[in-house]
Amino acid sequence: MKKHLWLGAALAMMLSVLTYTGAEAKGSKIVLGYTTGETASYRSLTGYHSYLNAIAPDTYAFDQKGNIIGETPKNQLSYAKKKRIKTWAVISNYNESIQDFDGNLASRVMTNKTARKHFADRLVKLAKKESFTGINIDFEAVKPGDRAKYSSLIQYVAGVLKKNKIKTMVSVPAKSADNRNDDWSWPYDYAKIGKYADYVQVMTYDEHGVWGSPGSVAGTNWIKGTLQYAVKTIKANKVIMGIPSYGNDWDLKDQSNSKLKQWNELAALKKKLKAKPVYNKKSGSMTFSYKDASKHKHVVWYEDEKTIAAKSRLAKQYKIAGVSVYSLGHESASFWKAVQKGMK
Template sequence: MEKMMRKVYIMLFILLPIIFVNYTSVFAMILQYDGQTYEYTAQPVKLRVNGETVSTDMPPIILNDRTLVPARDVFEKLGAKVNWDEKYKQVYVTYANKVIILTINNKTAYINGITSELDVPAKIINDKTMIPVAFVAKGIGFNVSWNEKTRVVSIQDKNMVVVDDSKVVLGYATYYYDGDKTSYNSMVNNKDVLDEVITHTYTVDGLGNLTGLIPTNQIDFAKANNINLKASVTNQFDSEVAKKLLESTENRSKLINNILVQMKKYGYSGICIDIENVYAYDREYMTRFMKELYETLSPIGYLVTIDLPAKTYDNKTAAWQGAFDYEGLAPYADQFVIMAYDEHYPQGTAGSVASAGWVEKVVKYAISIIPEDKILLGVAAYGYDWSTSGTRSYTISKAYSVAAKYGATINWDTVSKSQYYEYTDEKGIKHKVWFENEKSLAAKLDIVNDYDLKGISIWALGYETQAYMDEIENQDWS
């Protein structure tokens, strides 16, 4: 799956104020309170209540470093009663044996009659009663936490059992010819690290037919070792195949039916859609297909995953990414693999496969649209060798062996947090090699941690070294 990426250019979005269709992507709005009108340009804040993302008509906002949320929308979800006293401009929040009273624009609050001083008082903003979430939630006995990276406020019932939030480690297993054991051997060696495996098995044609070699050894091993097993469907980067498939209701339906047949036959728990290089004008059809697929598979217990091209903003006409509407797709998959690699690709100029700064920008955009607990960060276990005679792809081990052969010094780029080297071959041709390894991987794992993503997805099993997998196994996901 040697992905191509197109260079992207950051553009500024001019956003209309007070549009809350999807406030997670809004970066400017107009706020009206205290008789004044203000432009609010802070990055949006997300809210989680007992582990679930909560959407409100009026989004949370931050004033003087304190997060205010709509009183009724949020606290009634916690089981509290919220009442309003129009005469005294007071809001009452009652939960169990606690009563909190807040007065609009008054920093004095009461918890069971005992006074407390607020940093920021309750306010009426855009006709919504907004109250300081941390003060009230803690006051009625809930835990409250703030993640600065993801800008997520989490409210958790102290008595609620905390679900295991350990990260998912997924690996793609290739099977290019009968008897190919490259990925199988990696599965065997890393069975204690892998939570999920996607077999890179099926190729779809424009009519929805599936073909592919069945990796029975991979399937049997995964089942025997409690590794969650899924299969992938690819169009082999063929835009015309994708066009013919996606634009036809009949062909989409046929593919969905064929996927069901294969999952039942081989005992897969779900499917991964790896349809790439889709024409940008097929954007609506791509979303429609995923909706149809998800609404067919999810009710009967199958999991749906989709591979998404990395991007830092939504360019609807971009050749490589334009067809993938993150917002439109968000409801129609259980997992989203963000393929955050091939920042520099074979047909382009030499450079980092996945620089840490670029990956972080990709993640920031993704989590502004898709819940982070659905996102797996795609990580590469390979590199590229660029020269005037063409570009070659290397596994990590191959990258090291080529460097050794030509006596090249392997360097560490502190900006991209990537390994690279240069050498001249027997014909006098100069080469530039950039590759991923355990050291560059560590920077990506930090991003997964910092942004509280669901986990990682490795392309591909068998390309990695033991040191690479050890970095994952030894990672502190706290």
């Protein structure tokens, strides 16, 4: 989840809040929007909440003792309460000191019984203090050797939360198979996590990113492969799929100049360049290329309204709980209309 690393933002802590309206009780699909601490995210929340039945701000993490650090932006909480929107707090293992997700920090809270208990107790305290409906755990870069320990942590935390009538959501990397050789996705045992959690938010974005070779952020076949695997191992009504509101711009000569670009940034870039994007049938995504002022060739991959609608439609095809969007703040009404169209 959390793309601040690639955006260059130095967020010390990671948080998300998930909210529901009464639509959940009627069986409507969940449409979750993650937000950041930016003013732009708040504007999106207030401007596009009618398209959502779920939202999410970014700030909570924890330390080695299991203490929860950070706080929810008060304006977002106030707005949620004003609109009678239920909220979930998302906790991640993002470590400010290393500016990255910290596998060692995650391991500490899994293996140290005192820290684990303290962590769970503090989650309950936080949820009650802020009237959160639940907790969304987003541990990334978990070590391959901690696979069983992570499942055990989810079981323990979910049990404590359930006793206090607090729900659990877990965010996991996308994968189409349980591959021991994939250090990024192997640590997440879909079957066990899905057994203990109320919802599993599958991060079906970042198929490709500026850290590697050019390609779609979320190709159709790649998403389908993940969802096919997810619904075989987790109850479909617990699964939430990810939809990106950003694309990537690769500088083929200087990778350090490659950038993640938000929805509105891409629109501005296309207009400036008078670009003629091409639909890629294999990925179901859009792409175009250009040369910058230094004569460097760039390749851009992104989603437009038609591809967003098509990919949102997969939630209905696989009969899952809904979709999540990363992130609110730089998108347009046309983006949300596309999600809404796909979810109908």
